[in-house]
Every structure is written in C-alpha cells, then in structure tokens.
Amino acid sequence: MRASRLVTLLLLLQNRGRMTARELAGELEVSVRTVYRDVDALAAAGIPLYGAAGHAGGYRLVAGYRTRLTGLTADEAQAAFLAALPGAAAELGLGDALATARLKLRAALPAELREHAGRIQERFLLDAPGWYGDAGRTPHxxxxxxxxxxxxxxxxxxxxxxxxxxxxxxxxxxxxxxxxxxxxxxxxxxxxxxxxxxxxxxxxxxxxxxxxxxxxxDLAAHWRRHLADFRARLHTGEALVRLTPEGARRLGVTPEGDGWTEARVPIESIDHAHGEFLRLGTEIEVVAPPELRDRIAGTVRTLAARYGG
Structure with a gap:
C-alpha cells in the first residue's frame, strides 16, 4: 500500500540520512521511477526533504527534522484509530486524553495518511456491549x-x-x-x-x-487460560438433539442437508439447557437426556393449556 511505503521511505531517510533513489528503490522493492513519485508526494505533503545530484548526491531530510511517528507504519497508524475505545477510555477517566492524543497523532501524519485515518473514523465504530446485556455501573x-x-x-x-x-x-x-x-x-x-x-x-x-x-x-495469556478453564467448567453435560436447518444454524451446528440434523451439544445444566432450548421453539427436538426431554415436554404442555383455552 502506498501510504505504508511513504512512511517507510520517510523513516529510512530519518534513520540513515542520505540515500540515493536506487538505494531507496532496493529497500522498498519498487522501481526508481516510483521512488521519484513518492518523494514528490512527501514534498507536496510538507515533508522538508531535498535531493542533490552527483556522486555524493541523493535524498535527505532537512537537518534537525524528525517525524514524530518513528516506527509507526501506515497500517499501525490506521489501527490506532480503529482500535481506540472512546467509551472504555472515558470510563477510565482518559476520554479527554484520548481525544487529544488522536488529534496529535492525526496532525503528525502526512496528508495521505491523515486521509486514511479519517476514513477509518468515518466508516468503523466499535460498540462492545451486547444488545440486551446490561454492562452495569462501575463506580470503583x-x-x-x-x-x-x-x-x-x-x-x-x-x-x-x-x-x-x-x-x-x-x-x-x-x-x-x-x-x-x-x-x-x-x-x-x-x-x-x-x-x-x-x-x-x-x-x-x-x-x-x-x-x-x-x-x-502475561495478562493476555492468563486471560486466555481463564476463558478456557471457564468454558471447561461451564459445559459439564451433553444433550442429544434433532435440529431443523434453521435450528442448526442458530445453534452453530453444521446441518446435514435440508432435513433434520442429529447432534450432540454441550450443556451447562438441565436448568440452563431447558431455557436455552426453549428459545429455539419448533426448530429443535431434545432426544436425551430423558430428564431434559421430560422437563421441556412439561413446559410445552403448560404453555398449550395456558394459551389453548
């Protein structure tokens, strides 16, 4: 991607000083003509660089100039805008700091990268909580x-x-x-x-x-182990069910053709499975365990009596 290449070219000049167009082309794995176009784009974006001809020539940045994005590629710059969590930052008391940091980051980007960052903000939004979940108050x-x-x-x-x-x-x-x-x-x-x-x-x-x-x-590694252990303790039983194609889709089971699919699915408990399977209505039939089948049959009879009159 060109934006990434422009940042890489800028960082090469910053870290190595003078470089010829041929040296830059070799580093970036592009043609010399492409380097000329990229240098023109950086100059048009206001980056203070100049070129000199001759044996000791090449491109270099004006003495004293340093980009504030050392080590940051175009993808990383865009990811910084995509991954920012304004809601979470606000909860942590960092909402204003995040807004200021994003303004500074955007101001430090070359024009082409600023355009990409703007597109990220315009076209992507992260809303982490589920539809019906109550995230709860967290005063502490x-x-x-x-x-x-x-x-x-x-x-x-x-x-x-x-x-x-x-x-x-x-x-x-x-x-x-x-x-x-x-x-x-x-x-x-x-x-x-x-x-x-x-x-x-x-x-x-x-x-x-x-x-x-x-x-x-390692916090991330610990959290992965915690989730794996939680899931292992959560699903301690198993149920044998028959599913319609729609029921299989909603339960995350691969359907067998256009008819009913028989599957064994993990369950947390009889009580929990009873409520979860009732949500599927006529898209599921519980075959086993007998206790769960009888429990659901009893609920269906109660509902039929309640609504049949």
Whole structure:
C-alpha cells in the first residue's frame, strides 16, 4: 500500500540520512521511477526533504527534522484509530486524553495518511456491549485502574454469587480486561490469581503497599487460560438433539442437508439447557437426556393449556 511505503521511505531517510533513489528503490522493492513519485508526494505533503545530484548526491531530510511517528507504519497508524475505545477510555477517566492524543497523532501524519485515518473514523465504530446485556455501573473502576497503574495493593469488599455472598480480601491488581462490555480485574491474592467483576466491588480501599507482579506474568495469556478453564467448567453435560436447518444454524451446528440434523451439544445444566432450548421453539427436538426431554415436554404442555383455552 502506498501510504505504508511513504512512511517507510520517510523513516529510512530519518534513520540513515542520505540515500540515493536506487538505494531507496532496493529497500522498498519498487522501481526508481516510483521512488521519484513518492518523494514528490512527501514534498507536496510538507515533508522538508531535498535531493542533490552527483556522486555524493541523493535524498535527505532537512537537518534537525524528525517525524514524530518513528516506527509507526501506515497500517499501525490506521489501527490506532480503529482500535481506540472512546467509551472504555472515558470510563477510565482518559476520554479527554484520548481525544487529544488522536488529534496529535492525526496532525503528525502526512496528508495521505491523515486521509486514511479519517476514513477509518468515518466508516468503523466499535460498540462492545451486547444488545440486551446490561454492562452495569462501575463506580470503583477509576480507583481500580489507578491501583493497576501504580502497582499498589487494595482491599476489596466484593459481592459474589455463593455464600458468603460478601467477602473482604486484600489483592494485588495485575491488570484490567474489558470483555463484552464488562470490566474484570485480574489480581493476585491469598489463593492465587483470581478474576473479579469490577461492577461487583462494593467498596475499595487503596493501600500504600507496592507490589511486583510475578516474573513472566502475561495478562493476555492468563486471560486466555481463564476463558478456557471457564468454558471447561461451564459445559459439564451433553444433550442429544434433532435440529431443523434453521435450528442448526442458530445453534452453530453444521446441518446435514435440508432435513433434520442429529447432534450432540454441550450443556451447562438441565436448568440452563431447558431455557436455552426453549428459545429455539419448533426448530429443535431434545432426544436425551430423558430428564431434559421430560422437563421441556412439561413446559410445552403448560404453555398449550395456558394459551389453548
């Protein structure tokens, strides 16, 4: 892509000083004629470079000029605009800082890259929460983020689903994760590294104690393991079902032709599967386990009696 090549050419001149058109063409794997066109484009964009003929000639930047985008390719510059999360930044108290940073980044881009960045903002928008999900209020998110940044321990009062429902725990905040519109705190504590929903924090007390994360701790790798473990614990059973083509599509099963498809699908529990399968209506028939089949049959009879009269 030409925008990426222009940035690369600019960075080559900045890092190496004088380079001939032939040397630039070799680095960029393009023709010398293409280098001439690219140099003209950079000059037209206001980049202060000049060329000199002769044995000691070549292109160089005006002494003292340095781009503020060292190491940033065109794809990376565009990704910076695409990946920015204004909602998340605002929740962390960084909304104004993000807006200012994006203005500075855009101002530092050559004209052609500014145009690409503008297209990204015009044509892509990230809205992370699901349609019917309530992301929940997170009044302690700012304090949690501050503890993550400063590497200081905190004492949490935390509400959980099992007894005792409210606990107090001293933890060392390693990092924050935004998943499907909810913030999660990954923190070390008495029982190892645990994950806490930030909207379930009742109170938070910052401590003066500093901590150091364990050697080799990787937040992204830990989160992947956490999700894999969660899914393994979530689906502890299995159901045998028959699905119409539409039911197979909605359940993520590969249909077998245009008729019914028989499949075994993982389930969390009888209660959970009962509610999930009822959503599919006539697009599914539960064959096994018998307890689940009988449970759904009973619900259908109740509904028929309720609406049949």
């Amino acid at each position: 998110l700012g304090a949690v983020a501050a503890a993550v940044w400063s590497r200081r321990a905190v004492v949490l009062q935390y509400r959980r689903w099992r007894a005792p429902e409210e606990i107090e725990r001293r933890v060392e905040p390693y990092g924050l994760v935004l998943k499907a519109g909810r913030w999660y705190l990954v923190a070390g504590g008495p029982s190892g590294v645990r994950t806490y929903r930030v909207d379930q924090i009742v109170e938070l007390k910052p401590l003066e104690e500093e901590f150091t994360a364990p050697d080799g701790f």
